[in-house]
Amino acid sequence: MTTEPYRFDELMIDAMARELSGEVLVSSVTAFGALAGLVAKAFYAPDLALLATPESGMDVDFLPSLSLGQFFILAQRGIALGMEEVFDAIFLDKFRIWINPAQIDQRGSVNISTIGPWANPKVALVGSRGIPEDTSHLSKLCYYLLDHNPRTVVAAVDFRSGAGNTAEREQRLGRIGAPSVLVTNLGVFDFQGAHGQMQIRQLHPGVDLTAVESATGFHLTAASPVATTPEPSSEVVAFIRQHDPLGLRHMEMQKGSGAAKHQDQAWMDERSLLEAPSAGEGAL
Amino acid sequence: MNKLVLLDDMAGQIPDGATVAIGGSSISRKPMAMVRALARSGVKDLRLIVDVGGPDVDLLIGVGAVREVLYAFVGFEFLGLAPHFRAARQNQSVAFQEWTEYTIMAGLDATIKRIPFIPTHAGLATDVLSVNPAFRVIADPFGGDDVVAIPPLSPDFALIHANYADRAGNGVILGDSHVDVLCAKAAKTTFLSCEQVLSSKDLQNLGAGIQILRIHTAGVIEAPWGAHPTIMAPGYRLDLGAMKDYLHQASDPDLWLNYTQEVIGQDHETYVKHQGGALALKQRLGVSST
Numbered sequence A: 001m002t003t004e005p006y007r008f009d010e011l012m013i014d015a016m017a018r019e020l021s022g023e024v025l026v027s028s029v030t031a032f033g034a035l036a037g038l039v040a041k042a043f044y045a046p047d048l049a050l051l052a053t054p055e056s057g058m059d060v061d062f063l064p065s066l067s068l069g070q071f072f073i074l075a076q077r078g079i080a081l082g083m084e085e086v087f088d089a090i091f092l093d094k095f096r097i098w099i100n101p102a103q104i105d106q107r108g109s110v111n112i113s114t115i116g117p118w119a120n121p122k123v124a125l126v127g128s129r130g131i132p133e134d135t136s137h138l139s140k141l142c143y144y145l146l147d148h149n150p151r152t153v154v155a156a157v158d159f160r161s162g163a164g165n166t167a168e169r170e171q172r173l174g175r176i177g178a179p180s181v182l183v184t185n186l187g188v189f190d191f192q193g194a195h196g197q198m199q200i201r202q203l204h205p206g207v208d209l210t211a212v213e214s215a216t217g218f219h220l221t222a223a224s225p226v227a228t229t230p231e232p233s234s235e236v237v238a239f240i241r242q243h244d245p246l247g248l249r250h251m252e253m254q255k256g257s258g259a260a261k262h263q264d265q266a267w268m269d270e271r272s273l274l275e276a277p278s279a280g281e282g283a284l
Numbered sequence B: 001m002n003k004l005v006l007l008d009d010m011a012g013q014i015p016d017g018a019t020v021a022i023g024g025s026s027i028s029r030k031p032m033a034m035v036r037a038l039a040r041s042g043v044k045d046l047r048l049i050v051d052v053g054g055p056d057v058d059l060l061i062g063v064g065a066v067r068e069v070l071y072a073f074v075g076f077e078f079l080g081l082a083p084h085f086r087a088a089r090q091n092q093s094v095a096f097q098e099w100t101e102y103t104i105m106a107g108l109d110a111t112i113k114r115i116p117f118i119p120t121h122a123g124l125a126t127d128v129l130s131v132n133p134a135f136r137v138i139a140d141p142f143g144g145d146d147v148v149a150i151p152p153l154s155p156d157f158a159l160i161h162a163n164y165a166d167r168a169g170n171g172v173i174l175g176d177s178h179v180d181v182l183c184a185k186a187a188k189t190t191f192l193s194c195e196q197v198l199s200s201k202d203l204q205n206l207g208a209g210i211q212i213l214r215i216h217t218a219g220v221i222e223a224p225w226g227a228h229p230t231i232m233a234p235g236y237r238l239d240l241g242a243m244k245d246y247l248h249q250a251s252d253p254d255l256w257l258n259y260t261q262e263v264i265g266q267d268h269e270t271y272v273k274h275q276g277g278a279l280a281l282k283q284r285l286g287v288s289s290t
Helices: A008-017 A031-044 A070-075 A083-091 A167-173 A209-214 A234-242 A248-253 A256-275 B007-012 B032-040 B055-062 B083-091 B101-113 B180-186 B200-204 B240-249 B253-264 B268-274 B277-285
Strands: A103-105 A141-144 A179-183 A187-190 A199-203 A221-228 B019-022 B046-053 B066-074 B095-098 B118-120 B136-138 B147-150 B157-165 B189-197 B210-212 B219-222
Touching (some): A008 A248, B007 B032, B032 B189, B032 B268, B046 B055, B055 B066, B055 B253, B101 B118, B180 B210
């Protein structure tokens, strides 16, 4: 296997994969989340029960696609699940998901609902979806951001779609559903600071403390010592590239016309991916 | 038993002010043919209940048919935010209640079970509880921690699009089932559209695949391509071009007015023709291995 240099998306996905463990359902909503699950199962946590879609298709051989994963489930006669099954797994703490919020704050509260006040939004986003269920039931909450900046990593979120380490959480829920980890394009963060504050656990190779501080909307403390995020092995890098033939991880990182062109190309290429007999065999 | 009804006759039965639950999830298996028929009917002041909404909610807001939306999510996934939903949230032209995925399910379930509420921990310590007046935090009568009481959600109508149905109103959903079965059971009147009507004998052969029972169904509509432009596994994938066209037309009032007349305003057969016809759609969107 040739050793090609890895890119930061591959480093992030590998760091995300290392956070998953045990025999739990892992949901696939975004390309980064789906690839983190696939890498984790292949290299670090073989007992994971990956879902091919946000809600179904346990143990199906799948790849990230635009049309979600339902075609893989049907073609392979995979284990279908329903929403009741998924929420029972959440209530039982047998579920993990990588959540990509619009904002996360120093206490680990997250927002996907609104920029500005909820009743009078500056930008209305999508609504809290199932995040409130996750932050009231799971023992591990995983967040990632592709663009760590002072507007995404903020002192206080505009709306708490997910509960961070606040006094209200402590009173209502104790430690259940508390934020565990944030992986960004700059580093890996936990919430082990004073009063459950976000702190720097790892910096990615080549990223210094000053860069993280200036990209963060509040004063960050660092765990001591701050580690460097391990580089992904060449096997992991090759695996990620093989398992994302549509390049949806790159599409997720793009904005504007670049993203639109990528969508068109991915959509054209998707058909042969969905029609391949087995998703893992490198259809394209 | 024959519950077959024409698409536009179905829409004509839904009066102004009705509460309508819509199945599917974001860009997957939305009952778009029924949604477009509802938009064409000129109905006003609808109250929509949707777990994960997308072009369904957005289109009905866009034609001015909606008074209030109860939702956990409304968006177009990788294609971004829902334009009319976003505008209506920001200019407050429509009322909104933000729920969550499970609490929508629990509210429907409370109606099905005819109980006053369902308790859960979902949403505790989040701002959803602060902005949504429907919920109550109550003491556990057995002495444990406080719980959130989720009140019943009682749709007058549910709109569900399935792969197959028979004339009696049994339905088969082959892809992800989302919260459609809960919607079908909770609504007073459930309309089931499908890609294809099968004989009851052929449908019965699908056995455990039957999820929608005829005891919950009031009307059946045969509407091939009825989820277009959303995903309908295994028959067809997302029509990216049609979705982008929608987003483009929705971005400008004049374009949108034209779109409501030329695309939404046409009957379903004409709509399918405008999308290139069944053959071209099959070539563009069909997935052969499934």
